[in-house]
Amino acid sequence: MPDVARDVVEHVSTLARLALSSEEIDRLQHEMGRILEHADKLQAVNTDEIQGTSHVIPMTNVYREDQVGESLTPEEVVGNAPDAADDFFKVPRIVED
Amino acid sequence: MKLHELTAYELGERLASGEVSAVEVTEAHFARIDEVEPKVDAFLTLTRDQALEQARQIDDLRAGGEKLGPLAGVPIAIKDVLCTRGVQTTCGSKILEGFHPPYDATTVRRCRDAGMPMVGKANMDEFAMGSSTENSAYQVTRNPWDLDRVPGGSSGGSAAAVAAGLAPIALGSDTGGSIRQPASLCGISGLKPTYGRVSRYGLIAYASSLDQVGPLAKDVRDCALTMNVLAGRDQRDATSADVPVPDYVAALTGDVSGLRAGVPRELMGEGIDPQVKATIEAAITELEGLGMSVEEVGMPNVDFSLAVYYLIATAEAASNLARFDGVRFGHRTDEAVEDVYDLFAKSRGEGFGPEVRLRIMLGTFALSAGYYDAYYLKAQKVRTLIKQDFDAAFEDHDVLLSPTSPTVAFGIGEKADDPLQMKLADICTIPVNLAGIPALSIPCGMVDSMPVGLQIMGRPFAEDTIMRVGDAYQQATDWHTMRAEL
Numbered sequence: 001m002p003d004v005a006r007d008v009v010e011h012v013s014t015l016a017r018l019a020l021s022s023e024e025i026d027r028l029q030h031e032m033g034r035i036l037e038h039a040d041k042l043q044a045v046n047t048d049e050i051q052g053t054s055h056v057i058p059m060t061n062v063y064r065e066d067q068v069g070e071s072l073t074p075e076e077v078v079g080n081a082p083d084a085a086d087d088f089f090k091v092p093r094i095v096e097d
Numbered sequence: 098m099k100l101h102e103l104t105a106y107e108l109g110e111r112l113a114s115g116e117v118s119a120v121e122v123t124e125a126h127f128a129r130i131d132e133v134e135p136k137v138d139a140f141l142t143l144t145r146d147q148a149l150e151q152a153r154q155i156d157d158l159r160a161g162g163e164k165l166g167p168l169a170g171v172p173i174a175i176k177d178v179l180c181t182r183g184v185q186t187t188c189g190s191k192i193l194e195g196f197h198p199p200y201d202a203t204t205v206r207r208c209r210d211a212g213m214p215m216v217g218k219a220n221m222d223e224f225a226m227g228s229s230t231e232n233s234a235y236q237v238t239r240n241p242w243d244l245d246r247v248p249g250g251s252s253g254g255s256a257a258a259v260a261a262g263l264a265p266i267a268l269g270s271d272t273g274g275s276i277r278q279p280a281s282l283c284g285i286s287g288l289k290p291t292y293g294r295v296s297r298y299g300l301i302a303y304a305s306s307l308d309q310v311g312p313l314a315k316d317v318r319d320c321a322l323t324m325n326v327l328a329g330r331d332q333r334d335a336t337s338a339d340v341p342v343p344d345y346v347a348a349l350t351g352d353v354s355g356l357r358a359g360v361p362r363e364l365m366g367e368g369i370d371p372q373v374k375a376t377i378e379a380a381i382t383e384l385e386g387l388g389m390s391v392e393e394v395g396m397p398n399v400d401f402s403l404a405v406y407y408l409i410a411t412a413e414a415a416s417n418l419a420r421f422d423g424v425r426f427g428h429r430t431d432e433a434v435e436d437v438y439d440l441f442a443k444s445r446g447e448g449f450g451p452e453v454r455l456r457i458m459l460g461t462f463a464l465s466a467g468y469y470d471a472y473y474l475k476a477q478k479v480r481t482l483i484k485q486d487f488d489a490a491f492e493d494h495d496v497l498l499s500p501t502s503p504t505v506a507f508g509i510g511e512k513a514d515d516p517l518q519m520k521l522a523d524i525c526t527i528p529v530n531l532a533g534i535p536a537l538s539i540p541c542g543m544v545d546s547m548p549v550g551l552q553i554m555g556r557p558f559a560e561d562t563i564m565r566v567g568d569a570y571q572q573a574t575d576w577h578t579m580r581a582e583l
Binding site for chain 1: 195196197198199200291306332335336338398401403404405408415419422423424426427434436437438439440441442443445446447451455457458461471475476478479480484517532533557
């Protein structure tokens with residue numbers, strides 16, 4: 001695969017919530033293209049009757065008793081936040097007046 | 098012999114007999130750290146005071162007649178991917194600089210409960226993405242056998258720490274080879290357990306269907322001792338398996354006669370350095386001499402492992418790393434932002450390094466509308482075929498053998514430029530994660546004065562069998578007793 005198109009990289013960066021510089025988009029067009037070119041060899045494999053594997057060791061639903069265990073205090077939960085107040089995480093306004 | 102040169106097993110014996118105290122053992126390892134860590138740079142954080150405090154507690158318990166486990170008082174290094182209560186955990190990333198987890202990973206807690214003083218947090222490729230530890234946002238770790246070469250990765254700090262005598266045991270994590278490849282490049286033993294054998298609670302996730310925590314140590318016996326501590330069901334990780342845990346040390350009988358080994362031809366072909374291949378063949382002959390039968394096997398779909406891995410692992414990483422958004426922990430941008438989405442995007446763009454940004458982008462692409470079926474779903478289907486190849490091979494074979502790494506340790510900076518070249522370092526280890534099976538790397542020779550690792554793969558939950566083979570090899574040979582001179 002040649003380089004990935006610039007508008008595709010820009011679209012994916014929006015989906016990924018990842019701010020990229022213009023030079024970084026240049027780099028990613030090339031490096032993503034290089035790896036996707038390698039990945040394209042999978043297209044030659046016949047997988048018509050094959051189910052995908054998402055969990056490799058056989059396991060069905062896992063249940064447990066609904067019991068209260070040890071948990072963190074509110075202070076511990078917000079203790080690593082860049083900005084917090086009154087046991088809440090602070091972010092820019094997300095709801096308009 | 099100096100204390101830092103002993104294995105964990107040997108230290109445990111001397112501690113139990115009262116020949117040495119846990120404080121003496123811990124101080125000996127910090128003396129070694131003071132001496133050679135400036136050359137190796139294996140650690141991101143050292144926890145000397147805490148380690149000595151825990152060692153004192155162990156000595157007090159022992160003096161009080163308490164019955165302690167075989168690793169009580171034996172120091173351990175912890176890869177910085179595992180959460181440690183109150184001790185900075187960065188995952189090798191600037192985005193987690195200053196993060197002090199409010200809880201311990203289950204594996205860390207189990208080591209604490211086993212009485213193992215933690216000497217520090219080991220360096221790693223950022224978010225465990227890499228094969229050389231050069232992707233750490235903080236420092237380059239050097240291979241103790243040759244300071245101009247990489248220690249491998251992503252658990253390069255853990256491997257270098259053990260190889261340099263800074264800790265007898267280290268914990269690592271392995272998503273595509275990140276325990277086995279650095280163990281191989283640093284001349285030590287390392288085990289990736291079966292998916293689900295060891296709890297992932299508190300392991301900062303890279304690719305959740307592939308990640309496992311395991312030990313790096315001077316020999317297989319020490320890996321077995323550590324697995325006796327680590328293995329088992331954990332209610333906090335629903336994917337941890339409810340499968341009985343054997344005594345892994347008792348499984349080391351030294352007897353491998355009658356075991357059947359297969360050698361996948363796809364892992365011994367093109368891309369394997371000829372001298373590495375010859376070294377592996379000699380190790381296989383040695384195992385035949387111990388009574389194992391060996392034959393070549395074909396696993397045609399294994400050739401697609403790298404392509405499958407780079408779609409599945411990046412897709413899972415793109416999802417897992419969504420949590421780093423500058424709100425609950427980690428780096429938040431200082432720049433003015435328009436709204437909360439702008440806050441996320443700028444914080445993430447500043448906090449993640451280049452390799453992590455590349456993988457998030459690849460994974461997001463593979464999961465996005467229009468590409469999902471062709472890339473992500475296709476990769477999951479080929480993963481099934483790879484798993485079926487392993488199932489078929491294990492019908493007639495107890496273990497599979499291959500090189501761990503296609504080459505010995507490469508030079509620092511040598512492969513940093515080409516995104517695909519570095520990834521070829523993992524061609525022998527990645528299939529194991531895709532199949533979820535356990536695999537061990539043990540030193541089996543030297544090429545260019547650098548260690549070569551033999552990979553021993555087993556059926557799901559057959560860690561006891563592969564460690565029995567590795568231990569039998571180590572009882573018959575002495576590659577595992579060679580130490581890097583620093």
